[in-house]
Amino acid sequence: MTKRLFLGFGTTTEQAQALLRLQHSCDCDGRAVPAANFHMTLKFLGQLTLEQEMGLIRGIDQLSQQQKLTRFQLALTQLDLWPKPRVLCLKGDTRRDASGKMDHQSPNDHALSSLYQACQTLCQQLDIAGDEHNFTPHITLFRKAKNYHKVKVSPLLLQPTALHLYQSISSETGVRYPILHSWPLTST
Numbered sequence: 001m002t003k004r005l006f007l008g009f010g011t012t013t014e015q016a017q018a019l020l021r022l023q024h025s026c027d028c029d030g031r032a033v034p035a036a037n038f039h040m041t042l043k044f045l046g047q048l049t050l051e052q053e054m055g056l057i058r059g060i061d062q063l064s065q066q067q068k069l070t071r072f073q074l075a076l077t078q079l080d081l082w083p084k085p086r087v088l089c090l091k092g093d094t095r096r097d098a099s100g101k102m103d104h105q106s107p108n109d110h111a112l113s114s115l116y117q118a119c120q121t122l123c124q125q126l127d128i129a130g131d132e133h134n135f136t137p138h139i140t141l142f143r144k145a146k147n148y149h150k151v152k153v154s155p156l157l158l159q160p161t162a163l164h165l166y167q168s169i170s171s172e173t174g175v176r177y178p179i180l181h182s183w184p185l186t187s188t
Contacts, residue, residue, distance in 0.1 A: 002047040004168040005056075005180070007119055009160035011038045011139070018156055019090070023141050026079070028088050030145025037177055039166065040076075040139050040158060043119045044131035052128055057165065057181055059122040064183045068118050069163055071185040072111035074137055075155040081145060088145040090156060092137035112137065115163070115185075161185055 011019065016035040023032050048056070063069055076090045116135050123130055139156075142148070165181040 002049055003053060005045040005048050005053065006041050006166050006168065007043045007045065007060075008039045008041040008164055008166055009158065009162070010164060010179075011040075011158075015156060015158070018154070019139060019141065022079075022090065022151070022153065025151045026088065026141065026148045028142045028145050028148035030086065030088055030142030030148075032142055033140050034174070037175065038139055039164075039177060040137055040160075042116055042135075042163065043123065045123065045128055046130050048128065052126060053165075053180075055126045056122065056128065059126065060119070060163070060165075060181075060183055063118055063122065064186075067186050069115060069183055069185050070111045071159065071161065071187055072115065073157060073159040074112060075157050076137070076139060077153060077155045079141075079148070079150065079153055080138070081148060083146075086144050086146065087140045088142040088148050089138040089140045090153065091139075092158075 016038050019038050020035055045056070060069070074092045076092050078091050079088065080091050081088050137158075162182045162184050164179045164183075166177045167180050169176050169178065
């Protein structure tokens with residue numbers, strides 16, 4: 001048996017309320033993501049076996065013990081409609097170099113990039129393919145979106161205190177993302 005898993009960061013109650021207000025102001029033709037599902041994905045993992053899941057947990061436990069799971073902050077400032085997956089999201093404005101990798105211009109970008117790279121390396125070691133897209137920090141607001149009314153966005157500052165392993169469970173009533181495991185992020 002496999003589980004569809006991803007690593008990510010949750011939102012606070014206040015952030016979820018701000019995201020709901022933003023959803024209501026967008027007038028989007030897509031399906032609104034419920035507040036309970038708001039999160040920022042760090043790494044999509046795909047379908048994992050129990051052995052892969054346990055290896056991942058052990059590996060992230062080691063990263064945590066080595067204090068390689070560091071806190072960061074990121075301002076999500078831009079609405080963006082991604083046509084192929086048909087999602088409207090609020091994304092961060094991290095800088096990228098010519099190859100599309102995050103540029104380490106600020107300590108916060110560096111902390112997030114290092115965290116992503118540590119998880120990416122661990123997944124490669126465990127033969128977990130996951131997502132092949134470049135990492136773009138974002139929170140999805142609408143799915144199956146084609147159009148939306150552009151609105152002014154107030155920056156949403158994310159300052160997560162934990163990294164979570166989520167499971168994606170689809171049912172007739174929709175998708176839900178229970179947290180299976182969490183690791184605290186440490187101050188540098």
